[in-house]
Amino acid sequence: MRTQALGLGYYLPERILTNQELEKMVDTSDQWIVERTGIRERHIVGPGEKNSDLSVEAARRALQDAKLDPLQLDLIIVATASPDMPFPSTACILQALLGAKNAAAFDLAAGCTGFVYAMTVAEKFLLSPDYNYILVVGCDVVSSVIDYTDRNTCILFGDGAGAMVFGKSEGKCGILSTKIGADGTGGQLLYMPAGGSALPATHETVEKRLHYLRMNGNEIFKFATKIVAEVSQELLEKAGLTYDDIDLFVPHQANLRIILSAMRRMKLPPEKVAINLDHCGNISAGSIPVALAQYLEKYSLKSGANILMVAFGTGLTYGGAVLRWGRD
Known part of the structure; x- marks a missing residue:
């Protein structure tokens, strides 16, 4: 099943x-x-x-x-x-x-x-x-x-x-492999300080602008380029596939440089990569499904096409899936 x-x-x-x-x-x-x-x-x-x-x-x-x-x-x-x-x-x-x-x-x-x-x-x-x-x-x-x-x-x-x-x-279509993981030691690289039980909302937390997202972009970039490659390789091995078998790569839409780095490692041409961050930016948890949906509005995927999805985020968290497209 x-x-x-x-x-x-x-x-x-x-x-x-x-x-x-x-x-x-x-x-x-x-x-x-x-x-x-x-x-x-x-x-x-x-x-x-x-x-x-x-x-x-x-x-x-x-x-x-x-x-x-x-x-x-x-x-x-x-x-x-x-x-x-x-x-x-x-x-x-x-x-x-x-x-x-x-x-x-x-x-x-x-x-x-x-x-x-x-x-x-x-x-x-x-x-x-x-x-x-x-x-x-x-x-x-x-x-x-x-x-x-x-x-x-x-x-x-x-x-x-x-x-x-x-x-x-x-049938043969569906999720072939998944991988999720976390590195909690990187929690302070992308976080919102206040609003939880650690720092409940007060006049002081609002005045200090502690209810906004804070990020160490350089460290996130280093983490992302490394983890995308590692997760991609593990997902493909679990699915019994190679990079040559990938019909579409749907990466988290955080930064074009991260995506291009992954494309070079996998030797994937642009037509096999879903990219929408130019007009959507990083929409966090919505990133991958929106990128996939917008790709399918422009291009068709044959039944049985192999889709590789990889993401990373606050936590630090990371993960991905290989999905064989189609309904059977």
């Missing part, structure tokens, strides 16, 4: 924040941003727009693609680091919005690696006879925790949601 992708959908907020607009907010330039990141613009939420608003649109599109009714769902997993609120979970809010009353629901926090973490969890649940259809959503409203006076972070991130519906299959 394999865990098969039955449906895919995504949603991006309408508002677009360009590099030219950021030039007016912080000491930066379009040229500086593009040269160092590859990003030209990103989508961000409008006033009052929240995580569950994006998640429900992506989820509905994935369910429509899968030709499933929300009542058929057994479980909803929302991978996010920016939920509507600390509790209840955004997954429970989404369950109510969809009318998926038969589904259990919970959030999963693994930062930018969240979607592949949630995929892996879904695969394990589907080994049980109690679960037949699982909705996995990767959604982040990173703009809600971005300091738009910090030019090192505000240029990188956008908002968005991607969703996939998974089910069981006895």
